[in-house]
Amino acid sequence: MSQLTQSAAWAALEQHQKSIAPQHMRDWFKADPQRAERMRLSAAGLTLDYSKNRANDETLSLLMDLAKQQGLNKLRVAMFSGETINNTEQRAVLHTALRANPSDSAWQPQADKIEAVQASLEKMRDFVEQVRAGQWHGYTGKAITDVVSIGIGGSFLGPKMASESLKPYWHESLSVHYVANVDGTAIADKLKGLDPETTLFVTSSKSFGTQETLANTLSARAWFYESGAGKQDVAKHFVAVTSNIKAATEFGIDENNLFPMWDWVGGRYSMWSAIGMPIALLIGFERFEEILKGAEAMDTHFMEAPIEQNMPVLMAMLGVWYANFFDSHAHVILSYDHYLRALPGYLQQLDMESNGKNVTRSGELVDYHTGPVIWGGEGTNGQHAYHQLLHQGTRVIPADFIMPLKSHNPIGEHHDMLASNCFGQTQALMQGKTLAEAQAELAGSQHSPEQLSLLAKHKVMPGNKPSNTILMERVTPYTLGALIALYEHRTFVQGVVWELNSFDQWGVELGKQLGNSVLSAIRDTHAEVELDASTEYLVNSFRQAKPQTLG
Template sequence: MAGEAFARQLLDHATRLSGTRIPDLVAADPGRAQAMALRVGPVYASFARQRIDPPALAMLEGLAARAGLASALRALVDGADVNGSERRPALHTALRSGIGRGRAARDAHAQALAARTRMAELVASLRGSGVSDIVNVGIGGSDLGPRLVVDALKDFGDGRFRLHFISNVDGSEVQHVLRGLDPARTAAILVSKSFGTWETLLNGALVRDWLGGGERLYAVSANVPAAEAFGVAPERVLPMWDWVGGRYSLWSAVGFAIALAVGMQGFEALLAGAAEMDVHAVEAPLEANLPVRHALVAVWNRNALGLPTQAVLPYDQRLAQLPAYLQQLVMESLGKSVRSDARAPDLATVPVVWGGAGTCAQHSFFQALHQGTDTVPADFIGVVRPAHAYAGNHAALLANLLAQAEALGNGHAAEDPQKAHPGNRPSTLFLLDALTPHSLGALLAMYEHSVYAQSVLWGINAFDQWGVELGKRIAGELLPSLRGEGAAGDPVTRTLIDEIRARS
């Protein structure tokens, strides 16, 4: 767990390296490119352009060892109550692998296998039903994960179903998604663990009525009675559990939409890729552990270098949803200003995660990445083998990926200061052999384990999200006021409500 002593060590190493630039680190060590790279199955990661040297990295690995990070990773998969504030485990790993040794993990894995069997039966029945379009209704983890994976793996579907997603409570999204669909050939999946998620129920009611009832309505929920009361037959309700947080749930029946898009075989391959990373995370030594290395670099950038944001830059259009997915995974998990022991953290915690897909992002915000006053560390993600035959396009894409990472790291001197690039801007570069269900599963699981490792180092709980609830509660209190039924809110809100009602 981070403390004052660790903060001093970070400062000492950061001060020692303050005059050392990334090109200097690379030039001083001919073997750095190889030594700072790790591979797990189809995922290769190069940390050579991070502003860190072997002594600083060894210091971080020593911190991880003293914090009991290896034991913490094992406790996660074994089913210990790692979610302290809610006194329960976080067993998303049990959804995809049976490596957990505890009773809770074994039971969870058995439940996951049973749910997967039921999901396979529903997938098969839908394939023979004449349905052509599937609408997934959910928000947060019930939307971002399935939306990302369906989009990323579009080359692996057989085209049997077209997938659509509704998440925003804004009725415009419902209107635009349903426009042009035939209700007689459409089925909908309502995804809500509690079946009390406000946005999902509002949108779900619109979709149910548009369908003409619940005949082609499916649900993924822990609250079967509420789903039944909504009009979903119990045989069309797949389970969720309180030991899986929403942002970690795409591996469960929340991935029903994924299985419909890529088939059960593709879904199983996604889980297998994640399971491969699970085994690596709990068995690899800290110094050769990919998610641990990623976490240590993240802590270094946030705390030693004082960099408050993190860019995610996938150089594959199929991964365009990855920054949004990681925003929730990282910022909901690590957005804590209180440690698990109720004390304030000794160090800053969560970075702001943002980004976009290359090469489009190069023509958007890369100017600020290269010449802005703030340094933004970046994760670049590339794919070696494309799923198309346009070799020239893919070569250009990879050239841009490599060039941007090199330019950010090395910079460019120029007599005209307007044309100078300061460089020394750190990045990690991931290469997937190909974008497949297996490699995508491994990559996403890597990020999950990295986030958990960061939480252990900072001493915070990665699995609760109390900060999501306050605004939702206040919104519920304000609804009557928007309808003209009394007054609620503070003076500013009441003035705004008057302005809204005057123009409604």
């Protein structure tokens, strides 16, 4: 048994869960008219209503005891101070420095990093303003009209999500397209209809050797050459965010068109850096800075607010409560804003790549649940699909509802209906429907007594299903930055409690390694690659299906 599960704070929560499990939230709301007011918190332009959770004051106090026991305060300071908390890769974790206020004296110990970040941002600003003003010309003298962003993982999901979320701020005559999948169809579809003379490619790869990203970049260059361009023209149409200057310049990219990446920023935490170049090109650099300011405001709240009134900490510890004491294996994110439709996919990587671990920082196997399965989508669409499972399924699946109070597109009563659906779903999940209520609802119907009895049972909803609701005035660069930082810190806190290194991803690395070995076997029948019988069959089937090259 681990020290965590044998600890006093853990034992107290286990005992408390037994007493609270039979209780129903609808009874708590009736007994405590101030519950909603007490369990509400605002920070950085966001408001969190966490009153619809299976938790009372004692629960929250015990959860905070667990956070303190696990050293949250110490590790929180260690992260912001640039200590090497990524112990398996011997790296600091300083994505917060990417959005830091350079005049804040608290960052003085990291002055060299802050200076490098500011220099990169200024370089980004100059480049973005040239492209958006039509002053960056392609090899035939035409201004850029389309940007193709090539990356994968954090170099793709964050920028794409932020771009979609901020569509009301897009440049009127500049389009951004994203390519990540190594499936040739992905880049082929993106390039159709684009003009090589007016297309700019932004490649994001720390090593400039990531298999998928490099393959897509090479295909983009081949497409570019087909237009009649030469190697001397690559510098006008390709820029890169990378650490490998040598590889990028050998590819043909001008060193002046390279933007830095640092080993103290993980890929899934990198959209605040030059990885966010496509966002800045699309919405403008000033609005990109607003994203940084929103995130910085949440950073300040996370560092300075007492943990009992700390939004990321509260959300994180409630997640721990369900994962470890209610045996919940999943967490659903429901965005009630069409522009935020890509957010759940982005949060999947953020959370599952960070905390999908079964080994502690010290290398011990865990004997408790860690990261849940993160899933979700647009709220109203989900109501006609998987919300059925949320309401009547047998598992506890906590839900986050995200709702802007104002729409960028106020058409008729659409936003009123959207809000009513969002708030009604949280009420229904909490309140449920009793058998007596179902029977009363059916009273006077034309059903026989037997049919009525059966139907009433099918209409019973247990309720007592937990949810958080996050409100903001409107989806803006500032509120989006704060929202993403909120989930970053939530993920960090849970990693602290579970004693994980949330900043490596060795499972991802294994997939890359084996994928490269299999690729060697596909390309060369004589390659000395060890394959299991199943994989060998799959490789042979693929080889046989490939068109034969005539000799």
